[in-house]
Each structure stands twice: as structure tokens, then as C-alpha cells.
Amino acid sequence: MTEPPISRFPVVPLAELPPDLQARFTEVADKSGFLPNVFAALAWRPDEARAFFALHDALMDKDTPGLTQADREVLVVATSAANSCLYCVVAHGALVRIRARDRYLADQVAVDWRKAPLSPRLRAVVEVGVRLAVDPVSVTAQEQDALRGHGLTQDDVWDVGAIVALFALSNRLVHWAAVPPNEEFHLLGRVPRS
Structure with missing residues (x-):
């Protein structure tokens, strides 16, 4: 083959x-x-x-008061799943497993983030992020204020929107080019490295 x-x-x-x-x-x-x-x-x-x-x-390569690197990867997985982007779900799912030190969270988020064991803060981030990914005009200043109410700084709130926007681009480019996920991503964070 x-x-x-x-x-x-x-x-x-x-x-x-x-x-x-x-x-x-x-x-x-x-x-x-x-x-x-x-x-x-x-x-x-x-x-x-x-x-x-x-x-x-x-x-993506920073931790801030309201968004850890693992949180950022969870946001990518959830929005990439909403955009049906297999590459980004698989690749960033591996990063969730590594950064969150959780072998199951990425799969739960990819299938249905609403049922995943997310903190109230991360649940609010993902909810707004998914809405921004699929129905951007429905996201208002009130949702941004709600994120601040969960402890996100002004920079964190910007990062949520910027991450969703960057990965909307990425999701569409890998669809456009038909980029398959590397097989190695499927095992990262599930099986100890040899």
C-alpha cells in the first residue's frame, strides 16, 4: 500500500x-x-x-493568567472538530494529551466538548470559541465580558479570537490541500516514547 x-x-x-x-x-x-x-x-x-x-x-507557545498551553490546544481541538478538520483534531489532540497530561480529554472534546470534563473557565472559552468558528456574528461583547468574568485578561480574550481565526485558516488550508495527519500523532501522549 x-x-x-x-x-x-x-x-x-x-x-x-x-x-x-x-x-x-x-x-x-x-x-x-x-x-x-x-x-x-x-x-x-x-x-x-x-x-x-x-x-x-x-x-500557542505561551501560558498566560487565563489560558495555559493545554487550554489553547483544547480550544484548537474543539474548533477544528466544529470545522471537521481531521488533521488539526488529530495533531492538536496529541498536544492536548501531552500538555494536559490526559490521555482522554482530546477525544472527549473532539466528539462533544459539552460533555468533556472542562473547568467552568475552559468551558466558557470553548463555548465562545466554537461559536466564533461556526457562527461568528453571534458572538457579542457580552461573551467577551463573560470570559473576563472567568479570569481572562484582555490579552487572553484577544488570544481566544486570534487562535480561533488562525485555526479556521489552518483548517481550511489542510482541507484545500488534503493534508493527512501523520500516523505518529495518533500515538503521541497515549504510548510512552521509546
Whole structure:
């Protein structure tokens, strides 16, 4: 059986990428043991890949008073499930398992976040995030104020919207390019690393 293609668009060999992307991709592959397919799929447009990864890192690689890195990943899983994005549900589900140290939470959130064991704060974040993902005009200032009532700062509230927006872009791009999730993601956080 042959592997499915990583993208409907060109996939540039690592050695042909600009040096900064080569370095980043090598670092990611060394750390995780594989290169996520979305990296390879985006790399054929280097400027856009750099911009995407820069915004991703700015939003996702931090803990703030109201949003931990695990919370941010839960938000991605819930909104990606609402957008029917298999790649992002599987890839970020693995990150939920690792960052939340919970082997089951990502699956529960992906199937029905309303039944998942979320704190009241995270439940409020996910509820607003999913609404923003599927019906953005229904989200009002009152929902943003409610998030502040759960302890989110002004920056945290912005991050909720920015994360949902970034992953709406990501969800649609991986659909557009037909990027499959790496098999390795399915085991991350479920099976001890060898």
C-alpha cells in the first residue's frame, strides 16, 4: 500500500527549502521524531509558511493568567472538530494529551466538548470559541465580558479570537490541500516514547 500524498500542491524537498525553514523543520523533526505533514505542505510558499508559523508560535507557545498551553490546544481541538478538520483534531489532540497530561480529554472534546470534563473557565472559552468558528456574528461583547468574568485578561480574550481565526485558516488550508495527519500523532501522549 502506498502512502497518501502529503498535499495536492507541491512538496519541496527539505534540502531545497530556504535555510531558516530547513533549520526549523530539522529542529521540529529532531524534537518530535517526525516532521508534521502541515509543515511540508505549507513550505512550498516560504513567506506564507514563515508568517503562519510566527503567528502560531506567538499565540500557542505561551501560558498566560487565563489560558495555559493545554487550554489553547483544547480550544484548537474543539474548533477544528466544529470545522471537521481531521488533521488539526488529530495533531492538536496529541498536544492536548501531552500538555494536559490526559490521555482522554482530546477525544472527549473532539466528539462533544459539552460533555468533556472542562473547568467552568475552559468551558466558557470553548463555548465562545466554537461559536466564533461556526457562527461568528453571534458572538457579542457580552461573551467577551463573560470570559473576563472567568479570569481572562484582555490579552487572553484577544488570544481566544486570534487562535480561533488562525485555526479556521489552518483548517481550511489542510482541507484545500488534503493534508493527512501523520500516523505518529495518533500515538503521541497515549504510548510512552521509546
